[in-house]
Amino acid sequence: MIVDKDVVKDIAALALLEITPEIAEEYITSMSQILTLVEQMQSINTDGVEPMSNPLDGIQKLRLDQVTEGDQRVYFQENAPSTSEGFYLVPRVIE
Amino acid sequence: MSLHEKSIAEIVAALDSKKFSCRELVSHHLDRITEANGYLNAYITVDREKALTQADAMDKARASGNAPILAGIPIAHKDIFCTKDIKTSAGSRMLDNFIAPYDATIVSKLKAAGTISLGKTNMDEFAMGSSNENSYYGPVTNPWRKDYIPGGSSGGSAAAVAARLCVAATGTDTGGSIRQPAAMCGITGIKPTYGRISRWGMIAYASSLDQAGPLTRSAEDAAILLEVMSGFDPKDSTSLNRQVPLFTQSLNNSLKGLKIGFCKEHFGKGLSSDIENAIDIAIKQFESAGASIQEIELPSSKFAIPAYYVIAPAEASANLSRYDGVRFGHRCENPVDLADMYRRSRSEGFGKEVKQRIMVGSFALSAGYYDAYYRKAQQIRRLIKNDFLAAFESVDLIIGPTTPSTAFKIGEKSDDQIEMYLQDIYTITSNLAGLPAASIPIGFSKGLPIGLQIIGNYYDEASILNLAHQYQQETNWHKMSPTAFSLEGIQPSIKP
Amino acid sequence: MSRSDWQVDIGLELHVQLLTNSKIFSGASTQFGASPNSQACAVDLGLPGVLPVVNEAVYEKAVTFGLGIGAIINKRSVFDRKNYFYPDSPKGYQITQLNYPIVEGGKIEISLKKGKTKIVNVTRAHLEEDAGKSIHDQFHGQTGIDLNRAGTPLLEIVSEPEMKSSEEAVAYAKYMHQLVTYLGVSDGEMSQGSLRCDANVSVRRLDDETLGIRTETKNLNSFRFLERAIEFEIDRQITALESGESIQQETRLYDSIRDETRPMRSKETATDYRYFPEPDLLPVEIDDEYIDIIRKQMPELTEHKSERFMVEYDLNNADAKLLASDTALADYFEEVTGISGDSKLSANWIRVELMARLNRDSISIKGSPIPATETGYLISLIKNQSISGKIAKTVFEALWQGESSAQKYIEDNNLTQVSDSKELEPLIDSILANNPKQVEQYRAGKTKLMGFFVGQIMKETKGKANPQQVNELLNQKLNL
Numbered sequence A: 001m002i003v004d005k006d007v008v009k010d011i012a013a014l015a016l017l018e019i020t021p022e023i024a025e026e027y028i029t030s031m032s033q034i035l036t037l038v039e040q041m042q043s044i045n046t047d048g049v050e051p052m053s054n055p056l057d058g059i060q061k062l063r064l065d066q067v068t069e070g071d072q073r074v075y076f077q078e079n080a081p082s083t084s085e086g087f088y089l090v091p092r093v094i095e
Numbered sequence B: 001m002s003l004h005e006k007s008i009a010e011i012v013a014a015l016d017s018k019k020f021s022c023r024e025l026v027s028h029h030l031d032r033i034t035e036a037n038g039y040l041n042a043y044i045t046v047d048r049e050k051a052l053t054q055a056d057a058m059d060k061a062r063a064s065g066n067a068p069i070l071a072g073i074p075i076a077h078k079d080i081f082c083t084k085d086i087k088t089s090a091g092s093r094m095l096d097n098f099i100a101p102y103d104a105t106i107v108s109k110l111k112a113a114g115t116i117s118l119g120k121t122n123m124d125e126f127a128m129g130s131s132n133e134n135s136y137y138g139p140v141t142n143p144w145r146k147d148y149i150p151g152g153s154s155g156g157s158a159a160a161v162a163a164r165l166c167v168a169a170t171g172t173d174t175g176g177s178i179r180q181p182a183a184m185c186g187i188t189g190i191k192p193t194y195g196r197i198s199r200w201g202m203i204a205y206a207s208s209l210d211q212a213g214p215l216t217r218s219a220e221d222a223a224i225l226l227e228v229m230s231g232f233d234p235k236d237s238t239s240l241n242r243q244v245p246l247f248t249q250s251l252n253n254s255l256k257g258l259k260i261g262f263c264k265e266h267f268g269k270g271l272s273s274d275i276e277n278a279i280d281i282a283i284k285q286f287e288s289a290g291a292s293i294q295e296i297e298l299p300s301s302k303f304a305i306p307a308y309y310v311i312a313p314a315e316a317s318a319n320l321s322r323y324d325g326v327r328f329g330h331r332c333e334n335p336v337d338l339a340d341m342y343r344r345s346r347s348e349g350f351g352k353e354v355k356q357r358i359m360v361g362s363f364a365l366s367a368g369y370y371d372a373y374y375r376k377a378q379q380i381r382r383l384i385k386n387d388f389l390a391a392f393e394s395v396d397l398i399i400g401p402t403t404p405s406t407a408f409k410i411g412e413k414s415d416d417q418i419e420m421y422l423q424d425i426y427t428i429t430s431n432l433a434g435l436p437a438a439s440i441p442i443g444f445s446k447g448l449p450i451g452l453q454i455i456g457n458y459y460d461e462a463s464i465l466n467l468a469h470q471y472q473q474e475t476n477w478h479k480m481s482p483t484a485f486s487l488e489g490i491q492p493s494i495k496p
Numbered sequence C: 001m002s003r004s005d006w007q008v009d010i011g012l013e014l015h016v017q018l019l020t021n022s023k024i025f026s027g028a029s030t031q032f033g034a035s036p037n038s039q040a041c042a043v044d045l046g047l048p049g050v051l052p053v054v055n056e057a058v059y060e061k062a063v064t065f066g067l068g069i070g071a072i073i074n075k076r077s078v079f080d081r082k083n084y085f086y087p088d089s090p091k092g093y094q095i096t097q098l099n100y101p102i103v104e105g106g107k108i109e110i111s112l113k114k115g116k117t118k119i120v121n122v123t124r125a126h127l128e129e130d131a132g133k134s135i136h137d138q139f140h141g142q143t144g145i146d147l148n149r150a151g152t153p154l155l156e157i158v159s160e161p162e163m164k165s166s167e168e169a170v171a172y173a174k175y176m177h178q179l180v181t182y183l184g185v186s187d188g189e190m191s192q193g194s195l196r197c198d199a200n201v202s203v204r205r206l207d208d209e210t211l212g213i214r215t216e217t218k219n220l221n222s223f224r225f226l227e228r229a230i231e232f233e234i235d236r237q238i239t240a241l242e243s244g245e246s247i248q249q250e251t252r253l254y255d256s257i258r259d260e261t262r263p264m265r266s267k268e269t270a271t272d273y274r275y276f277p278e279p280d281l282l283p284v285e286i287d288d289e290y291i292d293i294i295r296k297q298m299p300e301l302t303e304h305k306s307e308r309f310m311v312e313y314d315l316n317n318a319d320a321k322l323l324a325s326d327t328a329l330a331d332y333f334e335e336v337t338g339i340s341g342d343s344k345l346s347a348n349w350i351r352v353e354l355m356a357r358l359n360r361d362s363i364s365i366k367g368s369p370i371p372a373t374e375t376g377y378l379i380s381l382i383k384n385q386s387i388s389g390k391i392a393k394t395v396f397e398a399l400w401q402g403e404s405s406a407q408k409y410i411e412d413n414n415l416t417q418v419s420d421s422k423e424l425e426p427l428i429d430s431i432l433a434n435n436p437k438q439v440e441q442y443r444a445g446k447t448k449l450m451g452f453f454v455g456q457i458m459k460e461t462k463g464k465a466n467p468q469q470v471n472e473l474l475n476q477k478l479n480l
């Protein structure tokens, strides 16, 4: 799999990463390398094999519907870059 | 014997008989850190005051007779485990300012058992790496040789244990990140069955592969810590809801009748001959202890690396989306708008390898590629699991090399991505299958440690630890200590 | 523009907030109206190292809903991650169910004008988490993010694109609103966002066999906005197509002030959601036993109930439907019937006497001043002829006015019906004796005079005489 500039640009847009032209070149090389490695998968037949998301094929255990978490806003927001009146602030979102 | 060469059991006995106090023990290790960390860079954060306060508390508890079982044992946590009130960086600039508002479950469990955390250890950023060169805080040096990597991603933990800067440390293993640095630093490390240890508070890399475990100097120490760390956690619904075996109780079982398998494909091409020779010697040791050795086949294993480099980046690409500079973590200066804030915060906060894996993972999940990449990888994963299930029909344990080579020089493989990825060729299969696996030291090559990997069946960490402990009863490799950091200086040698 | 040249196809996605104490994946409260971020715990904030755990109540609610619309309940359902960046989506992905939703299929019958009805098929209903809220106008040049709502459990109900007008769409949404409220699946508080609607609207020429290109108008939180947005979209799309333009498949927002829809700018690039199974959650498996337990706990559905009322209580269709239409009313009726022993008389009394008063004074059945026990007792007195229907009405009005006990009121006012012939006979004899002329005329064939005699007796007894008993005695005495 050879990755080109457009693929790198599209994927970077999806992943919200900034890609300068020099970095784009690096990514073209490294992603092509990795995806070529990954392509080896295609040489094994997996028809009819159930995909495995969890190694133990486990089943979810459900939680009781109880309120266990109280208000820790002040504490949590100590980590926040920008807050006001209890809100997290981000640059203006235009809808 | 100096304070920092003792096993956990020896320390507990010494503390019980008041040979030294918790404070003495802890400050001794803190002094060693002060002396060596500038060189090793094994710790990102050391909290001296807190450790000493806790040591005093444990001395008090001991005096009053109600001390928990591991009261006073100095340990270190990989900086991927959230710790209340101390920075948790995951080796990333993104979290350089992050103070977790909670302890990871294993941090609480180890605290409750009386262990004292000396600090947080260095690691590859978000656990992505096999050499510890991908840390925002700089590479870690292998205690056995200057300018060599310690392995990764739990490189700081492995180096700290090997250099006796703590008694034991926690680590995480997504594709080999406990076992590979354990092998390269000459210590014991075990990744238990997926789900054995809660992932709550452990910063996610690839959720379906990540598993925590202890890095220790011996199998016995590992068994002690694993007992404490394991168990169902209602906060992690993927954690195993079953009784935790008493791993320490089966360490002395006889190896008579034990069936050990090895996979021929693990030997030969790509494996250093010193490692192969060391494994041959270990095998003879197992046989003389009454175990039998047979060949097994794991035909799908050769697709493990390709499958891993789809699944892990795919899960990572989503796991790392929460780092957006809104609620915590790095935010860029003066963003012009929201999109700019997202892009620059993420691009500045993440290092190169992390961004690369996010890109690969996003690609593998993107429209039109999902089936050929992600789904295919998940199918291969099942084939790998099925291979192991078939093998465990005829053997109890599977052994082989942990790594294809011993530690290499810092920077040596930086230009060759794929070569670096192949470091995990032997370890990745047990993550994909969710099986327990350990690495123990079995010799040296040119002064650098060699690791043996032992893979067990599901839930059967006990057999792994039993084999490892029996081996360590007969050999001294695990007692070797890198000279630069040992006052007595046991000189490494290649003979057991 | 001529609407008659076009047909309209509408599919709805309803986001129903499930009525739970805690969030779908965390133990934070779902209470409405808390101060910003005071109910956003570490899991809701997507802090590093946190993990979701599924709330069992969301499964109970989803299965209840599925049974309520006769859908297939999937024994195995799987959560997936839907990846997209938005400041009110803290993890950068939403946990939802893509390929294995909990509910599939099912249908409902909606009522339209002129007594018409229509079946609308449901495609699926899946569980997911809600996002937070963005406040755009409170901070200069900045947007405030409140994550209290993040992680609130939602059931997304997706219909087939089978509705042909805004009337049908609104009828569908209203029915679903009633149903989820009735079943206790949601509190149905639309003003608090408990039910939000996305409308997929497309138009095509009458002879076109395939659906046109659709637009999705998001987050319509009232029936009126739903109707207005659909109407606007229909007109806009027809106008565009008739003037030779094409329709963009896009997401739109409804502006209630300008009464128009417009494309959402913030998500203008077609998003690739990169769905994959949520590795932090395992598949949920439920069995028949679990489904049965929920089925037994469920309130009886309106349709089932009205059918049962017809069979069990021999009610006519209209009475059965009316009484079954509201749980509290149906319960009232069943209690009254249980006491009175006469279902038809009870239905009649509730409809004519009780409901007329409730409607007149705008009181709900739950607020009725007359408890079912009193109504039932009163009707039992009519049934065993202790009082006449007329007196019963008097007593009922007294109860309505605040009298607490029918029995006491009847006793205090000496209203019990006289059925004893020993008491009535002398009275009848004296009336016959005092009216010889009428007796003679009656016996000569003027049988209409029976009413005159009955009236006289009723007058004497102030209406308490049992009319049937009086009739019998008069017959005996007059037809000698």
Ligand SMILES: [Mg+2]
Pocket: C013, C198
């Ligand atoms: Mg929708």
Ligand SMILES: [Zn+2]
Pocket: C015, C128, C156
């Ligand atoms: Zn939705």
